Amino acid sequence: MPAPTVAARALASARDERRTLERFTATEPDLDEAWGLAVQDLDRAARLAAGERVTGAKLGLTSAPKQQTMGVHQPIVGFLTDAMAEGAFDVDALAQPRIEPEVAFVLAVDLGGPVADVRDVVASVCVALEVLDSRWTGYRFGLADVLADNTSAAGYLLGAPAPLPDDLRGREARWYVDGELRSTTTPAAILGDPLAALAHLATHLGRRGEVLPAGSVVLAGAMTDAVPLLPGTSVRVEVDGLEPLAWTRPAAG
Known part of the structure; x- marks a missing residue:
């Protein structure tokens, strides 16, 4: 079993060199959640030592179809930093x-x-929009792998804030890619209710003895599948009752 310190160095090196790896669990199938979180903790400590600041947390794999697609059958938790916020992350470095x-x-x-x-x-x-960048070739990973890689977190963009409505679950949501409607769904795609993702995070933090301070951002999870973010790709997310959010990756060159 690779030591968490060795794994953390390998992941950081791959990220810095803009390359991918074959998942650890391909040769070490017994790697578990605790091991993955230990590697993630080392990554967070290294980022903080380099001057980054934790700005929140993110949930991943919060829908049954996504769990089945990725072969991981539980929600996962990672962290966000100011280097991942809008205007700070460099999509061309991913x-x-x-x-x-x-x-x-x-x-x-x-x-x-x-x-x-x-x-x-x-x-x-x-x-919100979340930009993902997995260290694992083709986004093929097990639970320990994706946790070690901080749940593929790379960047995030937030829409205009609004008061929490009485019932967010059933509001229609629309996902546009390059001007075309790709999916119509609802926030209930996130664990049946995005607030359930927040409850899952609360339990996770309590189990680990951690505290996320007031003002932190929590990405509750995706409402539909991610799409490749190629140069020039434009996306837009809408949820009834909330301000929409659109973003375009600059074209190459």
């Missing part, structure tokens, strides 16, 4: 970028464990 439509929350209070009603911890909600 190896195999993809982008997906999400719902995001901003925390009103510190979150460090389960709460009676997760609505009480939400300051605002908005649509």
Whole structure:
């Protein structure tokens, strides 16, 4: 079994050199969630030592179809930093970028464990876009691999904040790619309710003795599949009652 320190160095090197790796679990199938999180913790510590600042957390694989597609059968949690925020990340430095439509929350209070009603911890909600970049060739990974790679987190963009509505789940959501409607869905695609993703995060933090401070961003998960983010690709996400968000990757050259 590779030591978490060795794995963390290999992942950081691959990221810096804009290349991908074959997943660790291909040769070490017994690697587990605890091992993956240990590698992720080392990555976070290295980023903080380099001057980055944690700005929030993200949930991944929050829909059953996505879990089946990726072969990982539970939601996963990673971290966000200011180097991943809009205007800070460099999409041209990514190896195999993809982008997906999400719902995001901003925390009103510190979150460090389960709460009676997760609505009480939400300051605002908005649509969001998450840019992914897996270290694993072709996005083929197991649970330990994707956790070690900080759940493929590479960048995020947030729409205009709004008060949390009484029921976000059933609002129609639309996903446009290059001006064409790619998918019509609802936020209920995220664990049946995006607030369930926030509850999952609260449990995760409590189990690990961690606290996410007020003002942090939480990406609740994707409402539909990610698409390749090629030069010139334009995307737009809409959820009824929230301000839409559009973004275009600059064309090459």
